[in-house]
Amino acid sequence: MAREITGFSNPLVKRVRSLREKKFRKAEGLFLAEGLRILTEAREEGVLPEMLFHAGSNHPLAAELIAAMEAAGGDVIETTPDILSKISGKDNAQAVVGVYRDRLTPLAKLDRSKADIWIVAQSLRDPGNLGTILRTGDAVGAGGLILIDDCVDPFSVESVRASMGALFTQSITLARWGEFMHWLREGPGELIGTSLKATHDYQEPRYQSPSFLLVGNEAQGLPESYEAECDLLVKMPMLGKADSLNAAVACAVMAYELLNQKRTQGQAGK
Secondary structure, three states: OOEEOOOOOOHHHHHHHHOOOHHHHHHHOEEEEEOHHHHHHHHHOOOOOOEEEEOOOOOHHHHHHHHHHHHOOOEEEEOOHHHHHHHHOOOOOOOEEEEEEOOEOOHHHOOHHHOOEEEEEEOOOOHHHHHHHHHHHHHOOOOEEEEEOOOOOOOOHHHHHHHOOHHHOOEEEEEOHHHHHHHHOOOOOEEEEEOOOOOEEOOOOOOOOOEEEEEOEOOOEOOHHHHHOOOEEEEOOOOOOOOOOOHHHHHHHHHHHHHHHHHHHHHHOO
16 A cells, blocks of 8 residues: 655655665665656566655556556555655656665676677766666667776666666676676677777677677776777777767767677578
């Protein structure tokens, strides 16, 4: 049964609001997601929140979410738009806010054979870029996103919002560089990096499967020592004055080149 909370000082409101901060997310293993689109994407992937807050929305998708939560015995809380705003930190809060268990997959449990494309991001700092890269991974059928070294928190409100639900379709793994390289070299997989120093055009090589596409930090790119461990380094043509693309844009260009090659190879094999 649903319950109702209307007081700003309610302990549960304070607890859920605290999940906007990384230290509390890490301590509880929980994160926030807001909006009907994102929560519906999660439900379609078979993932329901631990708690669902709503402000009496009569939207059919909200009704389906509430019904699914009640059928699963989940915690449904009806509250006010003001309290939803306090929880989400937005003046114009969405109709629903969900509290989810974090979705990290340990490196050792990744099944590299389940996808031809994987995305690896090193020291990514911008939550918008991280969310966009997750959406790109979803679009090209990637197996997941492996975050190397000190990346932005994938479960921050900003990252979750930018992912537009792709957070629930892609596995997410955290690893240090040495740990990742040890795991990678234990099985099949071609590590592909982009670099201004590369001599190969990005459309020149015939990429192998599975392909691990390595994206560097927005400001510094990849460290030289990391580039040296790549199986391939490629570059995209830059015909204007800019010397590089946004990290998420470069990732999308490369990911679609990988996808296009694998589709072409698949058609040729028929």
